[in-house]
Amino acid sequence: MDDQSVYSASKDTVGASDPLPAAVAATGPIAEPRTQPTNQEVSERIAHQDSSPQHSHHHLSAPLAPVRVAGGRLRDDVRAATIVWRRELIRFFRNRLRIFTSLAQPILFLFVLGTGLSSMVSASFAKGHSIDFRTFMFPGVVGMTVLFTAIFSAVSIVWDREFGFLREMLVAPVRRGALVAGKCLGGATVATLQAFIMLALAGLVHVPYSPVLMLTLVGETALTAFLLTAVGIVMAARISQVESFQVVMQFVVLPMFFLSGALFPLQGLPTWLASLTKIDPVSYAVDPMRRAVFEHVSAPAVLAHRFAAPMTWNGWVLPVGLELGLVAALGLVMLAFAVVQFSRQD
């Protein structure tokens, strides 16, 4: 084929002020209102524009050179996913207020609710056996930060749809999978970054800054963020209106948070609640974090047993590796599901 032929344009320089061809004979008034301004009006208009297009004339005289565009190669998809990911980061760092406000809730939980409950909880134990309840809550609150940030990032797709930007992405010559993957990794990165700020507060609630612990927590946080962003994207594919976001918060996100054992130990629960915690994917994300924290604090055995009781299935203690594997697998399933949903066409 010859790309060139299409672009072998005339070299005419066309002024921005070209008048309309006089459409009407001079015999009578003109039926169409002359909305097209005269040359002079146009030049005045242009002069008033904050950015003058006048210097554009010489560019227009030379037609744009054709460029090769994306062609369904893996490299193009990676490039597309990368820019979608970068957009999430740009938007995250540009909106400092959001970074700050999304810290308010976890901080209230950790330092207000946590401190309040701490005095009550320690009173219920014999002297000498004490633990800062906030230490217990810490992994849960980190999980909560990840949960809300990840869902919020993913559900921004609904806003993109509302404000049209989604269409700009959907019509691009790249696989939908690349777009969804970029969005998912972007949301996960943002949620992990937000969780960093919470992890920095570890020392205030007697969680040691041990490098091993911190690295473990960061890794687990990132995996959790990936799962939750994927869940959020699946939901976003279903939500057609921004107003429905409240429904999702009330009926999906808050239950996921409360049932995860982020705020209470998994042990000694009534059966109905115990079963619900077991079907909440967030439980399998918070539990490994809590186990990691308790490995690094010196809590009396009786308390550690009571508070850091691990997730069990029918009495069998799940290995941390299996829990993380479940989180990763579910994340991939959700991601695949999201790709399918965004590849559909009406």
Next chain:
Amino acid sequence: MSEDGSIAIEVDDLHKSYGELEAVKGVSFEVRAGETFGFLGPNGAGKSTTISMLCTLIRPTSGKALVAGYDVVADQAEVRKRIGLVFQDTTLDDYLTAEENLRFHAELYGVPRADVNARLQVVMEMVGLWDRRSGLVRTFSGGMKRRLEIARGLLHSPRVLFLDEPTVGLDPQTRSHIWAYINQLRKSESITMFLTTHYMDEAEHCDRIAIIDDGKIVVMDTPEALKASVGKDRVEIRTDDTAAAIASLQERFGLQATVSEGAVTFYVARGEEFVPQLFANFDQPILSVAIFRPSLDDVFMTYTGRTIRDAEASLTERNASRPWMRAQRGRR
């Protein structure tokens, strides 16, 4: 490659239904490469739905369409590589700068890295936004956003540029400014343009237009040919005695005249030749005469039996009973 360079868009009996509602009821047309082709129609005529099918965003219920030689259903990826789009409602990210929006587009369309900077500057200068490149789009006026979208649509050198109501919602000054850019583009890029509008005066800019009403193409030709096809000029005269004037026009010239806005109005072929006869043979003083060449309004009237404004009013009523239809618009 399958394209032969002469036909850019080929559409054959394209249909689109949303449940009960048939939004596009079988349209067929061809657009030659380099041509500017316009869809003129009232709100709800099916213009955006047709564009969405041509740019692979929605799947036709039936029918066939080729864009740049590729089928919009079977070869979606090939079509997407070759088209640029300016949607009816803005599709910019308000929280990014103008430049970031364009860079996003360049990455998504795989514009070679070495070309991105130069191209970015060319298209932004073309629409006069180069100086504002680091401004957040949120701070841009409607006209600036539109220009930025046009620049973005051109960034990857599409073969076919779709413009869905490029000037809707803009003031007349900005509209004519946008049109100045579009007209420059036509001449400098020899790009094929498919645009929609419901402004009659804008349809005049097209090489050919199709009048679309209620999901069907009513008539299709050059604006001049369409106006010529109406044949008659509209003549308005003012006299002291309107009733007598109407009677006398009927009696002496066999013309059916009506009163509109105080003027006696009638249609006659070659109005400028008729008027001297009128003065010679009329029995009462004529205060003023005005001759109007047929406008696209008259064309629309002739082919659909109503004015475009009437068509929009009746649609508003129809949609008032189906509020969710409007609420659905702009999704996806």
